[in-house]
Amino acid sequence: MNILDKIVANKKEEVAAAKSKVSIxxxxxxxxxxxxxxxxxxNLIKKKDFPVITEFKRQSPSKGIIHAGAKxxxxxxxxxKAGAAGISVLTDVQFFGGSNDDLSQARDLTDTPIxxxxxxxxxxxxxxxKAIGASxxxxxxxILEKQQAADLxxxxxxxxxxxxxxxxxxSEAEMLNSYVDMAGINNRNLKTFEVDLQHAANMISLLPSHILPIAESxxxxxxxxxxxxxxxxxxxLMGEYFMKHSDPAKACADLKAEVTGKSVTQL
Ligand SMILES: O=P(O)(O)OC[C@@H](O)[C@@H](O)c1c[nH]c2ccccc12
Incomplete structure (x- = not known):
């Protein structure tokens, strides 16, 4: 079993348990x-100089602990404040050390979409x-079948x-459906953890032009x-680069200043 299979097997159990505790x-x-x-x-379109989704992630199966005890x-x-267009919050407990509560807390602390x-x-x-506050x-x-992806x-x-x-x-490009707003190309192979930025650059041409393309990992x-x-x-979509710093928001503001030539005056 590769790591993705393990995560999905565990997820099936978690979802069954969650359903028995709280109904839809x-x-x-x-x-x-x-x-x-x-x-x-x-937001990504509006902030086109720095259209970055910053991620809150304590650990991952590929990197182990990235920022222990991050709050x-x-x-x-x-x-x-550093200008993120969106914030990605890991809610998987077992493999990423996240939680639904992290996302709800984030929702209460910012209007930036999550x-x-x-x-x-x-x-x-x-x-x-929806219930915990995601956008x-x-x-x-x-990890999905074509019809299942369209239904979800x-x-x-x-x-x-x-x-x-x-x-x-x-081969996954045929999974796209008309409900998809943004397409992410993951530079990390979730089965082997291999990362290659050229991968996203090679694959972007497979996406139809009306779908906003996002480079991930x-x-x-x-x-x-x-x-x-x-x-x-x-x-x-960027996680580890920010989260490995003791002050992830500063790392984000610094990167923004570097790529746009404008610095964030007050964090
Ligand atoms: O920390 P990185 O290398 O910047 O990657 C962020 C994000 O792309 C990554 O966390 C991710 C992309 N797809 C995922 C699916 C599940 C869990 C995590 C991910």
Whole structure:
């Protein structure tokens, strides 16, 4: 079993347990469920000099501990002030050390739109994403069937959530459907952890032009950012580069200053 298979097997158990604790009907009564949320896609277009989704991530299967004990309250408001177009919050407990509570806390601390970074395999998780305060969900093509992906994306849109669909293999491009708002090309192969920035640059031409292209993973410098920007990417998802710093928001502000030539005056 590769790591992705292990994560999905564990996720099936987690979702079954969550369903038996809180029903979809109950999720609809959560205070965030009906609250309006901002659009990540619109923000990425608006902030075109620095269209970065900054990630809150304590650990990952590929990197181990990145920022032990990171606190949402100490990092997320700073990300927003540093000019993030969106914030990605890992909610997987077992492999990434995240939680639903991290996302809800983040929601209460900023109006910057938040994407739920999760291994979504069941409609329940889409309702849950809305209930905990997300603006958008990630759907990973590699772990879904085509019809299942379309059903999940359509439900997300129906609930007012944007959809970022993530691709790695060229063969996955046929998983796209009309409910997808943004397409991410992951430079990291989730089965082997191999990272190659050229991968996203090679694959971008497979995406239809109306879908906003986002480069994901392994972006570690202004040069990496500019390389992918020149390849046509209009969004950038970055985690480790910021989170490995003791002050992730400052690392974000510094990168922004480097790539735009303008510094953030006050964090
Ligand atoms: O920390 P990095 O290399 O900057 O990567 C961020 C993000 O792309 C990565 O966390 C990610 C991309 N797709 C995922 C799917 C699940 C979990 C995590 C991810």
């Amino acid at each position: 009907k109950e999720l609809k009564y959560y205070r965030h469920f009906t609250a309006p949320v901002a659009s990540i896609k619109e 949402v309250a100490e990092i997320v408001p700073g990300y927003a 994407i739920r970074k999760e291994f979504i395999i069941d409609p329940y998780q889409i309702y849950e994403a 958008a969900v990630l759907l990973i093509a590699a 994306a359509s439900l997300a849109n129906y609930l007012g959530l944007e959809v970022l669909m993530e691709f790695h293999d060229e 392994g972006i570690h410098s202004a040069d990496d950012f500019l390389f992918l920007k020149n390849a046509g990417f209009q969004g950038f």
